[in-house]
Amino acid sequence: MRGRKWIVTAAAGVLICLFWSFLSQLGTGGTLNRLESQLQDRVTQQSDAERAPNANIKLIKIDQASLDGLGQFPWDRSLYAQLIGMLADAGAKAIALDVVLAEPGKDPESDAMMAETMKKYKNVLLPVVFNFKAKQDRAGALETESVEYPADTIGAGPNQIGHINVMQDDDSVVRKLTVGLQDGAGAMIPAFSVKLANELLDASHQIAWNAAKNGWYRGDKRLPVDDRNQIATQFYTEPREAMSADTGYDSQSFIDVLTGSVPADYYQGDVVLIGPYAPGLQDEYLTPLSTTLKMYGVEIHANMVQSLVAGKFFTEAGSSVNYGLILLLTVLSLLVFGRVTGFKAFIVFAALAAAYVLTWVELYQLKSFFIMFTYPFLAMTTAFVWSVVQHYVTERQERGRVTNIFGRFVPRTVVDELLASGEEVKVGGQRRDISVVFVDIRGFTPMSEKLEPEQVIQVLNEYLDICTKAVFKYGGTLDKFIGDGVMAIFGAPISQPNHPELAVLAALEMKRQSADLEERCLREIGLPVRFGVGINSGAAVVGNIGSQMLRLDYTAIGDTVNLAARLESNAKPGQILISEETKNRLTGSFATAFVGDIKVKGKEKPVSVTEVLGHEETSSTRRLEDFKGGEGA
Structure with missing residues (x-):
């Protein structure tokens, strides 16, 4: 990619030099030649x-x-x-x-x-x-x-x-x-x-x-x-x-x-x-x-x-000197502006322009010698404009590339927000109200022992693909893959007032879509591959966490996240467990069953747990799009 960029830049430099050198020798009747003469008149x-x-x-x-x-x-x-x-x-x-x-x-x-x-x-x-x-x-x-x-x-x-x-x-x-x-x-x-x-x-x-x-x-x-x-x-x-x-x-x-x-x-x-x-x-x-x-x-x-x-x-100055100036200023400009971008590029261009004007004047004042001004200056300006355009095009291409790559891990809304902010990605986060979903394969270890590594990867990829599509379908953020598990966030970075419903709908979507995978695994290896899901809602710190210089992860931390993970570890194959906080926020028509109070690690008191059995479709049920009120999709 870098080599191609330099080839394009070199070709542009050659064209710029040839263009302005050719114009400078077309004769003395053009507007630019007259401008050159008038500038000399002012200085003399x-x-x-x-x-x-x-x-x-x-x-x-x-x-x-x-x-x-x-x-x-x-x-x-x-x-x-x-x-x-x-x-x-x-x-x-x-x-x-x-x-x-x-x-x-x-x-x-x-x-x-x-x-x-x-x-x-x-x-x-x-x-x-x-x-x-x-x-x-x-x-x-x-x-x-x-x-x-x-x-x-x-x-x-x-x-x-x-x-x-x-x-x-x-x-x-x-x-x-x-x-x-x-x-x-x-x-x-x-x-x-x-x-x-x-x-x-x-x-x-x-x-x-x-x-x-x-x-x-x-x-x-x-x-x-x-x-x-x-x-x-x-x-x-x-x-x-x-x-x-x-x-x-x-x-x-x-x-x-x-x-x-x-x-x-x-x-x-x-x-x-x-x-x-x-x-x-x-x-x-x-x-x-x-x-x-x-x-x-x-x-x-x-x-x-x-x-x-x-x-x-x-x-x-003779033609050879003027040609040399056009070449020098073009090459210098392309080299400098290839490394300097944004507002700094305009400052550097102004400094180079001022330096050339000063050199032009001083050569006359000290040596009564005029180098050509207009064509070398315009060559430098053209190189500057070319560099600005090239940076813009490259930035747009890079933006598209980052969007495509990053979009494999988070919804397009996350990428757009980061790119639109115009700010560097920094360590830190903010307190947000979110729903956290943890998903894990039940029976993955026995399956791994029976299958070849390539088969394990294939099954795992299919499973992760189902989870990812379900999360993205309902506007969630795929936080990370944890071995054979998945962590997803709803309600950040884009606010979603109905994020508990969206999280539950995503979990039900995973359960529905995994039916074919479960049946195939049972048929081919004799072991079912089923999901265990835990969901919790509440406050958490969401943002970029990690090393400023080496690696940053967009994630959520806090007790809300920990409880969701504990619920997932207590879920049986095919079971979707939600906390009392999530259940109380659900306004849709969901079929649920109270599991009871269970003791989880990190909590002194037992927590109330409810299983989500399905989504009841009734005439009063809002359409799926209504659940996505905060999503940009």
Whole structure:
């Protein structure tokens, strides 16, 4: 039985592991994957003190005020050339224009002016845009359909470009920076933010693609990018957050800088990002810091620049680690909950869940490392639920098994009461008013001498079967077999107001049913096998008596029991003797005969004894069922 249980548990564990492992690899578009991302978003959020912006990163906004003052988009490129020249001459460290200039402008002179600016100032950065295939050939790939470089008329050099692709997760939230993308010729184009971060990093921490090692490095430390060359970064500002004493990037309006309202030398030594900052320009994305208000692309680039400069990014565990976690938590849960049941199981589950949550958070806080949370946690939860269900089913099966086994010795009512109580079986009892029946075979010893042992057992079993069925028929409790004798109780553990009648009826039933057995024994071995029965009613202590740790018997003790045993020892073959107390309680129509006062062991005075001859069936006699008023059968 135990081996089968472990086989079933092991099979359940395998199915749980396979199920959650399979779901975890179906893709990133499911609800659980989104939940995983949202949980990470909550943990990665920082306080205002932690979100202090890098003072050398500044924004120039193409906002509504600039559009109102300079006209609708797109602008003449001479405006960009003019502003870039002002900033470069004032000592800006790097200037990044987050505006796509992939096609020649309408005014060749404006393009020429822009080209002259690019040639003169090498610290100017223009965007490259990658267009990806609508349907990728393989999952997780970033296969390019086309690449949009700055127009040839502008003349941007290879060191003056960076891609501005902002990649959204399946829930349309931007969480990762694509550090670099390969163009059709195999050249690696760094991100805008990588190029700008290098302007703020010293030589030993420069970020670059190492083709020999096939990886991105920040100095001598490999960046933990995924298969798409993406890395999760921190966000330091809320969407459209104005600069304050604590956070928010310094941002000024394009027109204010162009017209001199904000002097160009204000940007000396800074990295400057120029980009759209108005709703109609369609450069807005959701970020982990807000699920409703979108962040402009130029803000996202600024946050990614700071994250790269600070080295603040986290990594996620690979598939093998996550599979291992699912397996570990499933096995651990099945082992633990296989041994812990009831309310304790819920406490242990809560403790395991809390420990896993704490481990998950601490790994990020200490190591900037995320293990998968949802699928291992759900695997653990599934194992817990499975164990609870298994315990329930096992308990029901055990209940049925105990009921069947115990039901061979006592009526179903006794078993049901013990199981329904929900309490441990303990030593002790209670005072109850009961009737006790003792039955014994007369002539058993001579019969045993004449028969083979197997024949003796067969006769004895038939006799005991008759007694047991008679006791159970009238709702009694079969207390014990005493050699060739039987002790039965009526009135406990289920109260039966008419237990004296039930005890007498059971004795008469034994007498009737034993007629065939008596005749067969007389015919086959020449000796009759007849019953002697003694019945007494009164108070007794009924309960579990014996050793708490080793063996308990449900029985009755007291003078009432002793007198019933003495009456049985004085009964002749086929005789049913009852005490005066039992006789006085009988309300049914029984044929009786007074035997007289007899001296019994343990009693100073003789006791009055009556023999029950039969049950008189009359029109006033209650039906048999009426005698069973207290029985649950």
